[in-house]
Amino acid sequence: MYLHRTTLTITATILASALLIGCGTKEKITPGQQQPIDEPTAAAIGSQAPAKPTLNMKVAVSGNQATITFLTTNIKLAPEHYSGLHIPGEGHIHLFVDGSVTRIGVKENTYRLQNLTKGKHTLEATLHTNNHQPYNVKDTTEFVVD
Template sequence: MSLHKPKHNYTLAFTAALLSAALLTGCGPKEKITPTQQQPQDAPTAAALSDKAPATPTLNMKVDVSGTSATITFQTANFKLAPEHYSSMHIPGEGHIHLFVDGSVTRIGVKENTYVLNNLTKGKHSLEATLHTNNHQPYNVKDNVEFQIN
């Protein structure tokens, strides 16, 4: 009986050594990157920056009374009244106003910067205005005003 080792063990060892050397060497020349060229992992990309929500909108009402009419002027910031998109899909930062008069649950959809209430009764009146998306979801921004008809 011969104690001679088969040739394939040497071939197997040589192949394993060659494979290990290739793995340790990598897949080609290494590229040098300076710290200023390297972007941190959490740095926002241009696409991510463009998807950020717009600044919180604001709403202020001013009321001018003349006889039994009240002209309401709506001032907004970070918000665009968009009558052309009323009741359509949501576009961040635009929409319309829901106006409630004297605590009524009936809303008036306001799509312009001014709105006139006519034939008001004498006495104290209150207004509440809220900002809404094109598809009527609230922005959770509101303003309240009280005024007098003499």
């Protein structure tokens, strides 16, 4: 009985070791390192490729405020997954005002800019995956605050 139990223990230890060695080390991947899958392979989806997302901005000015409506297709704005892992077909918008390098993360279809100065303003919006990788889709527009 003792020999049988010892044999089982040794066999279980060898099997567990083999499984751990076979798996190798686990590589941690941060959301920023995960690449989007915008151009799926034929093996992954057959012969049908998903349609590329589109983005168009409409601006309504009232006083010193501008309400921007983002019209999108083939993408779901997903505030619940913002800065999370990439999920194909989901994401958010990066908005740049007047050439600023500071981006505004937009997670909904409308966004309001307040306290704008009088004059011409330029907006650039780009679509991004949940983990901020670009979909390579953008729109620009100009508007005037009187």
